[in-house]
Amino acid sequence: MQQVWASCNQSLLPDGSKVLLTPAQWNQYLGDVWYQLIFSYRIPQNGVVVEIAPGDVEKVGLGFHKQGFSGTYYVIEPHQKSLETITAKYKKLMPSATIVPILKTVADAISELPTHVDAIVANHPLDDMIVGKSLNTEEFKDFFLKCMKTVMTF
Ligand SMILES: C[S@@+](CC[C@H](N)C(=O)[O-])C[C@H]1O[C@@H](n2cnc3c(N)ncnc32)[C@H](O)[C@@H]1O
Numbered sequence: 001m002q003q004v005w006a007s008c009n010q011s012l013l014p015d016g017s018k019v020l021l022t023p024a025q026w027n028q029y030l031g032d033v034w035y036q037l038i039f040s041y042r043i044p045q046n047g048v049v050v051e052i053a054p055g056d057v058e059k060v061g062l063g064f065h066k067q068g069f070s071g072t073y074y075v076i077e078p079h080q081k082s083l084e085t086i087t088a089k090y091k092k093l094m095p096s097a098t099i100v101p102i103l104k105t106v107a108d109a110i111s112e113l114p115t116h117v118d119a120i121v122a123n124h125p126l127d128d129m130i131v132g133k134s135l136n137t138e139e140f141k142d143f144f145l146k147c148m149k150t151v152m153t154f
Contacts, residue, residue, distance in 0.1 A: 031062020047118030070096035
């Protein structure tokens with residue numbers, strides 16, 4: 001079984017114990033954290049949400065799934081395969097929502113967004129955006145895919 005050493009969540013456990021999680025368990029754990037944020041910030045269930053740079057990973061969407069989100073959910077992701085994968089996952093996770101995929105970087109996507117949104121969400125996007133800035137178009141296509149595969153198999 002593939003496992004990922006989730007060292008960064010150790011401090012979140014009350015007893016400080018170490019945990020070894022599968023990628024699916026880690027995504028679910030973060031989905032639950034996102035649900036708590038969604039609840040705390042009272043993001044409306046039928047509102048308008050924009051997620052930036054999910055890759056093909058449903059961490060944030062798992063939180064909205066738990067909330068029963070039924071509004072409009074924009075997904076900004078410039079990597080085509082990742083966008084297709086995450087859109088399919090989100091349509092299953094949020095069957096009552098309208099999922100709007102946008103195949104662009106966040107800077108280029110702004111003009112396609114509505115003027116009012118209830119929340120803009122992203123799971124640690126800044127590091128990836130900074131890395132993305134240093135890549136040319138060809139490198140950009142491959143980099144994040146290779147990066148995700150590496151993380152999942154060490
Ligand atoms: C490592 S992946 C997904 C990480 C995901 N947020 C998570 O927490 O697991 C990073 C993603 O950021 C996307 N990305 C990079 N630069 C971007 C930008 N300027 N605007 C939107 N997405 C960007 C890449 O296409 C890639 O799919």
